[in-house]
Amino acid sequence: GQQLNQSPQSMFIQEGEDVSMNCTSSSIFNTWLWYKQDPGEGPVLLIALYKAGELTSNGRLTAQFGITRKDSFLNISASIPSDVGIYFCAGQDAGKSTFGDGTTLTVKP
Amino acid sequence: KAGVTQTPRYLIKTRGQQVTLSCSPISGHRSVSWYQQTPGQGLQFLFEYFSETQRNKGNFPGRFSGRQFSNSRSEMNVSTLELGDSALYLCASSNTNSPLHFGNGTRLTVT
Numbered sequence: 001g002q003q004l005n006q007s008p009q010s011m012f013i014q015e016g017e018d019v020s021m022n023c024t025s026s027s028i029f030n031t032w033l034w035y036k037q038d039p040g041e042g043p044v045l046l047i048a049l050y051k052a053g054e055l056t057s058n059g060r061l062t063a064q065f066g067i068t069r070k071d072s073f074l075n076i077s078a079s080i081p082s083d084v085g086i087y088f089c090a091g092q093d094a095g096k097s098t099f100g101d102g103t104t105l106t107v108k109p
Numbered sequence: 110k111a112g113v114t115q116t117p118r119y120l121i122k123t124r125g126q127q128v129t130l131s132c133s134p135i136s137g138h139r140s141v142s143w144y145q146q147t148p149g150q151g152l153q154f155l156f157e158y159f160s161e162t163q164r165n166k167g168n169f170p171g172r173f174s175g176r177q178f179s180n181s182r183s184e185m186n187v188s189t190l191e192l193g194d195s196a197l198y199l200c201a202s203s204n205t206n207s208p209l210h211f212g213n214g215t216r217l218t219v220t
Contacts, residue, residue, distance in 0.1 A: 030206075033208050033209075035211075043152075088151075095164070095165075097209055099151060102151055
């Protein structure tokens with residue numbers, strides 16, 4: 001079946017630093033999604049990308065849908081303590097969603 | 110608009126018992142998907158229901174089952190619980206080809 005490789009698995013950064021994480025797949029997806037999960041809660045949708053090459057921002061977050069439709073990245077600029085959590089990418093095709101294993105972000109004040 | 114609601118939030122069961130978890134989707138969403146989340150395994154897809162029919166299924170044993178009602182509410186059932194079934198069970202609803210919206214999950218502990 002389809003699999004996503006999400007990296008890095010974890011990141012420890014200083015408050016104020018920028019963060020970058022990415023997902024790659026051997027399969028093509030029509031939609032790429034990025035979610036954030038806080039402890040004890042379900043994942044919350046951050047950004048949805050629908051077209052190859054699309055670059056979309058949501059505040060300090062920026063995500064891109066790769067030209068090949070097999071990858072996507074998420075950047076967080078000027079990180080703050082509340083950015084801590086697990087970030088998941090997901091590829092969606094024909095109504096089915098496949099998730100990466102997540103990137104755990106820790107921000108040191 | 111109310112979000113996805115899952116009940117109960119926490120559950121403790123004994124090996125061999127069975128359990129039923131409930132999910133109420135966002136109003137108007139007809140698709141409900143279930144995922145199992147464990148620390149080492151990420152989000153594992155269980156199944157998806159649409160208009161009371163199972164549309165997609167993951168690679169879980171037959172002990173895991175689900176159903177959807179005419180109002181789109183869904184339940185999942187796990188029979189003959191094993192210790193390894195301890196996990197956070199997440200429900201997500203969506204419309205066709207739209208992003209999944211998750212509930213806060215049910216934390217199941219099997220002792």
